[in-house]
Amino acid sequence: MEGKEVSTTMDYTIKLTKSTVTPLSSIAEYRRLVERLLYLTNTRPDIGYAVERLSQFLDCATDKHFEAAIRVLKYLKNEPALGLMFSSQIDLEPTDFSDSDWGTCSDTRRSISDYCFFIGTFIVSWKSKKQNTVAVSSCEAEYRALAMATKEVQ
Incomplete structure (x- = not known):
């Protein structure tokens, strides 16, 4: 993995889609990674x-998808000491957040729902999932994300 280290996991200016040009000859290596x-x-x-x-x-992995996966490895090489750290000396009040990214998937136009739960400052549960249907507004996408997070809390 030659090249300089990177400070972000993805290049957000590049859109990854199923129709990206050059397919990999064997996707087994991409799948393992x-x-x-x-x-x-x-x-x-x-x-x-x-x-x-x-x-x-x-x-349907392509050369662009493989390059994006390699970028994650370069990010990990740049930030090897990051990770989850726990301490009992902090207030352990539960907090939760939910969000959605309206129409993110450029292939299906479905939104992504996300949530995360904290106890104190420690993350204990998180999830990101593509919604089952296309939301017609950002408000609908947010409502679905909130519903998913509420089910998890219960």
Whole structure:
């Protein structure tokens, strides 16, 4: 993995789609890499969004998707000490957040729902999932994200 280290997990100016030009001759290496990155999100939630985006292309990976996965590795090389840290000396009040990204998927136009739950300053649960149907407004997408988070809290 040659090249300089990067400070972000993704280049957000590049749109990853299923119709990106050059397909990989064998997607097995891409799948193994994304599988390992998925496992790593248990202790590195900072790469969660990028890995979620990359995992959408396991069946149709291209050279652009593979380059994006390599970028996540370069980010990890730049920030090896980041991760979840716990301490019992902080107020342990529960807090939760939910959000959605309206119409994010350029292939299906479906929104992404996200939530995260904290106890004190420690994240204990998080999820990012593509919504099942297309939302006709950002308000509808936000409502669905809130409903998903509420189900998880219950």
